[in-house]
Amino acid sequence: MTVFIIRRLLQSVVVVAVMSLLVFVGVNIVGDPVDMLINPEADQAEIERVIRDLGLDRPLHEQYGYFVVNALQGDLGDSFIFGQPALQLIIERMPATFELAIAALLLAVVLGIPLGVLAGLRPDAGWSRTIMAGSILGFSLPSFWVGIMMIMLFAVMLGWLPSTGRGDTVPVLGVEVSFLTRDGLSHLLLPAINLSLFKLSLVIRLARAGTREAIHQDYIKFARAKGLSETRVVLVHLLKNIMIPVVTVLGLEFGGLVAFSVVTESVFAWPGMGKLIIDSLHELDRPVVVAYLMIVVLMFVIINLVVDIVYSILDPRVRLQDTRA
Amino acid sequence: MAGDETTLTVEGLKTHFFTKAGVVKAVDGVSFEVGKGEIMGLVGESGSGKSVTGFSIIGLVDPPGRVVEGRIIHDGRDLVGLDDEQMRSLRGNRIAMIFQDPMMTLNPVLRIETQMVEAVLAHNTVPAAQAREAARDALGQVGIPSPDERLRAYPHQFSGGMRQRVAIAIALLNRPSLIIADEPTTALDVTIQGQILYEAQKLCRETGASMIWITHDLAVVAGIADRISVMYAGRIVEQGTTADIIDQPAHPYTRGLIGSVPSRNTRGDRLFQIPGMTPSLLNLAPGCAFRERCSVADDTCLAEPEPSHPLPGRVLRCHHPVLEVAQ
Incomplete structure (x- = not known):
């Protein structure tokens, strides 16, 4: 196990290094931030001074080297727009995005697994077809449209829930969270449902497919032949087997939830990282974009590692392969 | 007859x-x-x-x-x-049943112990420790060496023949x-x-x-x-x-x-x-x-x-x- 983790960490370092190069070069190709930053009426001397200040007069490889040296010391550069460290800007907005993503993931798991298993156990029942039809809608309706419709229905027409912002927050271990206040929770509900719809549909389909496959396996029949109750057969023998694909996909999708909460955050004006990156892209705020992408890469690498570890706990056969490796 | x-x-x-x-x-x-x-x-x-x-x-x-x-x-x-x-x-x-393919009949993600103890507990109200003893004895009875250790193992750690012995042991658990x-x-x-x-x-x-x-x-x-x-x-x-x-x-x-x-x-x-x-x-x-x-x-x-x-x-x-x- 230890050998496995060390090897994976080394691989991760390589991935992060390669990604940093790609991101840095990529962002430089996109456009010249100087045009956006400088007052159109500034004279040539002024323009050159700004370029020099930002270090944009240096050749690209020198800029990259400078970036790497600073990045290793935890400095990903200052935002062109805000003048603050890019990392700090992102980290300030991280709790909001994480809270939203975790809430969406929880909804997807807590609703998706039972619904999927039920649909798998009774595939011909009417309600089971309804669940599956619903999951197709969850897959195919565009998230921004569903978000707008939800605001229309629940915020504008019914007036039950607020449509924008985080509401009241309370600090927990130095991090501001919404879900512990009534007001915050009501603000969280709509965006969390909106963000979870796609994952919920995915979990339902995975759980259903897993159930359909596992229910015909001999070990389920053997469990029944032992005289176990149907509850135990489903909750222990079946569930533990179908959790393997569900955990794998959800782990990988969590990174996606965070990275692509951009749409939901924009629709519900949720003050998270997604909204920041959209604004920064518009303004070609290179350091923020690079820092954001680096953090996302790091997050994916960590999530992959965690998924592998959780996977080995769920499936003992994986554990054995690790010790051999 | x-x-x-x-x-x-x-x-x-x-x-x-x-x-x-x-x-x-x-x-x-x-x-x-x-x-x-x-x-x-x-x-x-x-x-x-x-x-x-x-x-x-x-x-x-x-x-x-x-x-x-x-x-x-x-x-x-x-x-x-x-x-x-x-x-x-x-x-x-x-009435107990033994199946054809021992590779498929034992649940791959549960320990042998779990799969045996649950079979005892499904029909008898006994403490878990006693169920475990019954499981160990049954493994010994079908000729599995060091049954105490093997109880902690997972099915994939057994050969086909050994798995079928485990399945037979499970079938025999409740006489x-x-x-x-x-x-x-x-x-x-x-x-x-x-x-x-x-x-x-x-x-x-x-x-x-x-x-x-x-x-x-x-x-x-x-x-x-x-x-x-x-x-x-x-x-x-x-x-x-x-x-x-x-x-x-x-x-x-x-x-x-x-x-x-x-x-x-x-x-x-x-x-x-x-x-x-x-x-x-x-x-x-x-x-x-x-x-x-x-x-x-x-x-x-x-x-x-x-x-x-x-x-x-x-x-x-x-x-x-x-x-x-x-x-």
Whole structure:
């Protein structure tokens, strides 16, 4: 196990290094931030001074080297727009995005697994077809449209829930969270449902497919032949087997939830990282974009590692392969 | 019958599958008895209904199949018509089952201990520690070395033969009076097959359990069974003691089966094979199901052959049985 983790960490370092190069070069190709930053009426001397200040007069490889040296010391550069460290800007907005993503993931798991298993156990029942039809809608309706419709229905027409912002927050271990206040929770509900719809549909389909496959396996029949109750057969023998694909996909999708909460955050004006990156892209705020992408890469690498570890706990056969490796 | 008491009496059992294409009569009027401590071999080709017979007894026929007719009397009680909870309390307790593929029957993500202890706890209100002891003893009984350690293992850490031993140990946990073994040696090496056969036979003797040994392999069943029932297309076509069936097969199908086993005498000769294929059980034509493949069939075979008792302890369903040896 230890050998496995060390090897994976080394691989991760390589991935992060390669990604940093790609991101840095990529962002430089996109456009010249100087045009956006400088007052159109500034004279040539002024323009050159700004370029020099930002270090944009240096050749690209020198800029990259400078970036790497600073990045290793935890400095990903200052935002062109805000003048603050890019990392700090992102980290300030991280709790909001994480809270939203975790809430969406929880909804997807807590609703998706039972619904999927039920649909798998009774595939011909009417309600089971309804669940599956619903999951197709969850897959195919565009998230921004569903978000707008939800605001229309629940915020504008019914007036039950607020449509924008985080509401009241309370600090927990130095991090501001919404879900512990009534007001915050009501603000969280709509965006969390909106963000979870796609994952919920995915979990339902995975759980259903897993159930359909596992229910015909001999070990389920053997469990029944032992005289176990149907509850135990489903909750222990079946569930533990179908959790393997569900955990794998959800782990990988969590990174996606965070990275692509951009749409939901924009629709519900949720003050998270997604909204920041959209604004920064518009303004070609290179350091923020690079820092954001680096953090996302790091997050994916960590999530992959965690998924592998959780996977080995769920499936003992994986554990054995690790010790051999 | 071999024993004084019978553990199981099956009478006129019919299990049909109601599919979209029509009714598949997988088991269509099967009757047999299994005496106390007796091992009965249920022999037949794939699709002859032998496994479905086993699943009917233990009440695990998958939809769209169900038992439509007949009685299954186990220890004096008719199992047909028992509700789910009554059947559950019998399964794994009074009637146990062993499956064909030991690679598939144990849950890959649960420890052996979990899978054994839950089988004890499903039928007995005992402390978990006591259930664990029972599990350890059962593993020892089927010849698994250092059972204490092995309890903590997962199925993938066992070989095929060892897994089948574990499955047998699980079947024995609650001292059932009847064990249904559905081709338990088919997926194993020949050497392991022998060990499992020996083990099963020994354990049956020790615990007094009766056994139904379902197989397509006459050679296997000849070595272990007291009596043999030969199934064809959902019916038992011939039944008798193992010695009678092997030495004096009377039904043309049984003769064909025995004739197609390679032996020293047939070396160099073309091996006998029964012509044709097993008939589809969907919309089976009336009359003897074997007549299309039978060398002695004639027009009388268009009528359904009734069970007859041409010899003591023998049941036959054939218009043209071969009885010359016995006369």
